[in-house]
Amino acid sequence: MIRSRQVTAIASTILVCSMASAALLLHKVDQVPPAATLQQMLYISSPKLLKRLCLGYEGLLADIYWTRTVQYFGGKHSQGGGTYKLLWPLLNITTQLDPHLIPAYEFGGTFLTAKQPEGAGDPGKAIELVQYGTQNNPDNWRLYYDLAFIYYDQKDYRHAAEAFLRGSQLPNTHPFLKIMAAQMAQHGGDLETARMMWSATYRTTHDKMIQAxxxxxxxxxxxxxxxxxxxxxxxxxxxxxxxxxxxxxxxxxxxxxxxxxxxxxxxxxxxxxxxxxxxxxxxxLPFLDKGLPIGHIPSAVPKLSPAN
Amino acid sequence: MMNTRILHIATNTFREAVRDRVLYNLIAFALLMSAAAVLVGQISIQIERLVVINLGLTAVSLFGIVIAIFIGIGLVSKEIDKRTLYTVLSRPVRRWEFIAGKFFGLSGTLVVNTFFMAIGVFAALAYVSHHFERSDVGILVALYFIILQFVIITALALFFSSFSTPIFSAIFAFWLFVIGSFAQDLRNFAAMAHGTTGLLATGAAYLIPNFSALNVISQVAHGEPVPHRLILLNTAYVLVYSAAVLSGAVLIFERRNLK
Amino acid sequence: MPAIEIVDLEKIYAAGFWRKRSKRALQPLNLAIAEGEIFGFLGPNGAGKTTTLKILMGLVFPTAGTARILGMKLDDPRMKAQIGFLPEQPYFYDHLTARELLRYYGQLSGMDPKQLSRKVDTALEQVKLSGSANVQLRKFSKGMLQRAGIAQAILHDPKVVFLDEPMSGLDPMGRREVRTLIEELKGQGKTVFFSTHILSDAEALCDRVAIIHQGELRGIGAVAELTASVHGKVEIVWQGGAVPAGIRSMGAECHSAGDTMRVILPEENQDTALEALRREHLRLISVVPVRTSLEDYFVAQLGTSAKSEAVSPGT
Known part of the structure; x- marks a missing residue:
């Protein structure tokens, strides 16, 4: 009898309307260019400190950072690329938190190496990342393949062949690595080698972006x-x-x-x-060396159409 | 025109907090900033500004959040324990006015507290770098966002304290702060799920207070500008979200038997 | 129009984790209290006194029934501006001074700011706290807090004052002061509704009392009316060491201290006992009526278990 129905009615209305507008505004906030809001991912940019702060929950935190990495790259990529300044720090933190997160090395090896606007164009960091991966996962042939690929991309065929060879000596390796080691040593710069490399990449990955x-x-x-x-x-x-x-x-x-x-x-x-x-x-058709019209300026937005 | 009863309750809440030595945290903060300024000048060449801004703003945020939670959870329960709430509500004061007054009182306390801490941050910054840069305006934006965080935390603490014990209120409020700091990640996770699960997860993710967009400390420390649109959107978001939480608190509190 | 009107007021609390069990705090209660009356609400601890007061103050919502104060509904702000309330064992805001506390409450009651200072001083004067007006409340003793509590209840010159256990926690001096204060309020024509478990307070002050036990009204009326049905007792003291046979045959227990003897008898045996003493030529020292009349009623109503609780000094 005492409860004021008026207060209840008004408060309920405010509650519903406000919550709805809050969700709507949140949606808009998410659309503000990531540069603004994604910086905070690196609020703590030292992986060592982060590892101590997360009180033993590195696994979960690594997954969160991995998601952020993919979101960051995907978001930037769909907006036309850019410098991918945060790609290396994000991957670094992710792999330091969980050194066995293999997809992170594969992803990082590919997109840290790729030139802008398709990637960060920093093969040095890519090599550092994947080498860290091989140190922590010495039995994984896939990482040697990724490493070899980065060297190959730098036209450093000697190191590429070396990486393939090391990978081919692992107990459960893929036989294709041995072939590649030989091919790389003899015909490093051939177009045929390139074709073998990329089709192998396509066949051995599960990552849709890497496939594309x-x-x-x-x-x-x-x-x-x-x-x-x-x-x-x-x-x-x-x-x-x-x-x-x-x-x-x-x-x-x-x-x-x-x-x-x-x-x-x-x-x-x-x-x-x-x-x-x-x-x-x-x-x-990105990555063309030949067949471009004269005066063609490559689009800022690379089109990685789905694999077929 | 503001309801004068709300104003009086807010003023009293502020006065109580100040006299309860809440502002003593400023001493700890001042010590921290002085120590940081002196140490940073000696050990981190080149990035003194960065460290001072990062450390200063982080401290402002954490100090304030701790205060907001620990005072906020007691705002209602303490008044019940001391039976002061009974003497207030036996006067021509509506229950929603009490909630609103408490909210404004604590928010005001935190604004004043932040103001003094901000002076400390700028003083330390002046000490290590001897000049201010144009981009330092961003620090003001970061401080404004930090205050917006406090507003949400205060509303949440008040909400929980309108029906729960102080301990549980503190736990709930603190957890929501932690989860809310990952709100954007949670929305990303939720977006990946499909079907009913995805729908439910998305709904839940949108209910969680979004603290992630309110944290621009690192960005500001690097001298990067905060988009005006974000300032506008965050302000609007905090206003409606707090209104929703406070309405919830009022709905519960209006029905509560004050045993 | 009664000052307070309670009709079929009932409260059942849900208890237990799933709120399956329920506890009845108040049976349907009916009361009407006239304007200008001092009304005592009596009962042992946990009888439902505080629950009733909290319902009247709008702090707890009744399960059924209605109540009106000054003819207005319980959530009417106009009514609330005209009542004062002292909760049981109040503490108040530690960091305010007594004067600040009263100013705050005055503002909440919507008092005229121009008159506020004067009214605050008057109220402080009335409860004899003028000397401590600028001391923070955390330095107050329990008795001083209680007086500050009374000051806030009467500050805005309310028509009806509700006091929950106003005498508890006070020393004998403090109790007498509160009694005087309540009498003054009556003199000003105010209605006072107070709860207590101390019978002598009620007996001394109240026009009417209601006795409540286990949430149920057990009796209501003027003190004289209620006690009329219960016969009183007398205490007889004499000197001489011996107990006359006439007194011994009454079965009363005799206490002796040296050669002074003391016995408590029902009132109707008084004449027979005095007759026996005179016959034995013993020296009569005193005949005093034992003033436990309301207590006797109380015991008769509630049984002995309630008595021990009811007469224990206030906590």
Whole structure:
């Protein structure tokens, strides 16, 4: 009888409305560019201190930092990349907290090495990270593979071959490492080696982003080979006729090719003035050395289309 | 126009806290800042500013949170133990006015306390680096966010103390602070789950107070600007979240038999 | 219109972890207290006195029934501005001075700020705390706190004053002061509702009393009315060492100290006993009526177990 219904009604209304607006505002806060709110991940940037502060719950904390790492990279990546300043510290903290978190090394090895805007472009740190991984997980061949890959990417074929060799001597190793060691020692810079490396990466990882990255590289290798072959054909046409063909259609109708050549994404290659062969949509194909239109500025946002 | 009874209860809460030597923590804080300023000048070349800002703001935050929790949980239960609540409520004071007055009183105490601690931080900063930079405005923003944290903590402590014992209130409030500091991670985790679990987890994650966006200490220490949008959003968020928590406290307290 | 009107007021507390069990704190209670009356609410500890007061103050919500004070509902702020309340064993805010405490309460009662200082001084004067007005309450003795509590209850010149065990914890001097104060309040035409487990206080002060035990009203009326049904006793003291046969045959127990003898008898045996003493030529020293009349009623109502609790000095 005494309870004031009015107070109850007003308080209930405020409670519901406020909680709803709070959730809405939170959603907006989450959309504020991560640079603003993600810095705090490194509130404590010393892994040693963090390890002491977390009172023995390193495992959980490592998982939290691992999630943050992936979120950070994914968020930055979808916004067009950038410097990935926090990628190394985050990975460092994650692996120091839990040195057996293998996916972190694999992920770090790939994206610390990759040049901007696809990665942090810091192979030195990548090597440091993966070496720390091999020290703590000496029986894991996958880490030697990752290490070799970073050296390979730096065109340091001697160290790459060495890493493959060490990995191939482990008890439960993948036989492919031995082959790679030999291939690396003899044909380090060949396109074929590159193809073997990337397809192996694709086959041996579970990480979707790493798979997408490998696919993009494999496509770039394919384009590289296609363009080399096509330009050689165009040069032959010129040697025969004394002038460059205007279009591929011209070559098809003359019986020089069976159809308009297609790039790995099934888009037609284009013939430019001066016998240059280019892809028609370079934005979809990152990592190209050849086949880029003249004056093409690579998009800030790399497209790592899903693997197929 | 503010209800004068709320004002009087708030003033009295403030006066009690001040006379109960709450502000004595400022002495400990001053010692900490002086020691830090002197030591940092000698051991960490180049990053003195960084260390002073990080340490200073962290201390401001932790000191305040401890005060907010330990006073906040006693705001209601102490008045019941001493039966002062009975003499207050037998006057023309509504129960919701009592809750509101207590909330404003403790928030005010914490604002004053933070003000003095802020002076300490700036003094230490002036001592180690002999000048202020344009980006030091960010420190004010960080301090403002810290006060916003206190506002939520106060509301939560008051909420728990409206129905629970001081010990449990302290545990609940402290846990919510810890969990709330990982609120963003929790929302990320929840977003990864699917179906009903995902829905429930997301709901729970949005109920937890979001302390993670209120902590810009490290960012500010590096001289990076805080987006204006974040200031605006955080302010609005803290206002509505505290309103929700206080409404909850009022709903419970209105129904409570004060045995 | 009665000052306080209680109709079928009932309180059942849920108890136990799952709130399955329940404890009845108050049976349906009906009371009407007239304006200007001093009303004593008697009962042993745990009888339901405080529960009733807390319901009236809006601190606890009744399970059933209604109550009105000055004709208004219990949550009416206009009513609350016209009542004063002293809880049982109050402590108050340690760090305020008595004057600050009263100012605070005056502000909460919505008193005129211009008159506040004067009224605070008057109230302090009334409870004889003027000398300690600027001392922090944590330095107060229990008795001083109780007086500060009374001061806050009468500060705003309320029409009805509720006092929960106002005499408990006070020394004999303090008790007499509180009695005087309550009499003064009556003189000012105020209604006073006070609970106590000390019978002599009620007997000395109250126009009417109600006796409550285990949440149930056991009796209500003027002290004289209630005690009329119970016969009193007398204490007879004489000198001479011997106990006359006439007295011994009454079965009363005799206490001796040297050659002084003392016996307590029902009032109706007084004449027979005196007759026996005169016949034996013993020296009569005193005949005193034993003033336990309300207590006797109490015992008759509640049984002996309640008596020992009821007459134990206040804590």
């Amino acid at each position: 990255n490998a696919t993009a590289h494999l496509r770039a290798i394919q384009v590289n080979e296609d363009v080399t072959a096509l330009e050689r054909l165009v040069q032959a046409w010129r040697d025969r006729t004394g002038h460059f063909p205007g279009t591929f259609t011209e070559m098809v109708s003359s019986g020089w090719m069976r159809g308009i050549p297609l790039d790995p994404l099934r888009h037609p290659y284009r013939l430019e003035y001066g016998g240059r062969v280019v892809v028609s949509n370079p934005d979809d």
